[in-house]
Amino acid sequence: MWRPRCSGLPITRIAGARDAALGDWIEERQADLVVLAGYMQLLSPEFVTRFRNRAINVHPALLPSFPGIDAVQQAIDHGAKITGVTVHFVDEGVDSGPIILQRPIPIPPSRDWEETERVIHATSTRCSRRRSA
Secondary structure, three states: OOOHHHHOOOHHHHHHHHHHHHHHHHHHOOOOOEEEEOOOOOOOHHHHHHOOOOEEEEEOOOOOOOOOOOHHHHHHHHOOOEEEEEEEEOOOOOOOOOEEEEEEEEOOOOOOHHHHHHHHHHHHHHHHHHHHO
């Protein structure tokens, strides 16, 4: 996989160009809502401004706990008994936008990542469908 850090180009320029093209593609389709689920990329400030209050993220934790990547493992490692799913508006931060809804999910006694991830994924799908319907 090609990584921008290896190219010598500033990452913000690459993200800005990527996000401008993505924003154009979304607007060509006249989308009312941008749903990020598993996107795992920071969006440029220009993209966030362009789609303010129209871009939402589905995050596999009860924010503000466990923001960023690998939230399921963060919760397991922390010893949490409950994790969950948060749907929130996208802002310039990392999983820091206003929360729209949350659903708690007990972490199974086995503390198994795959089992926890499976339940979170099913709940995430239901939550994002509910918001975009």
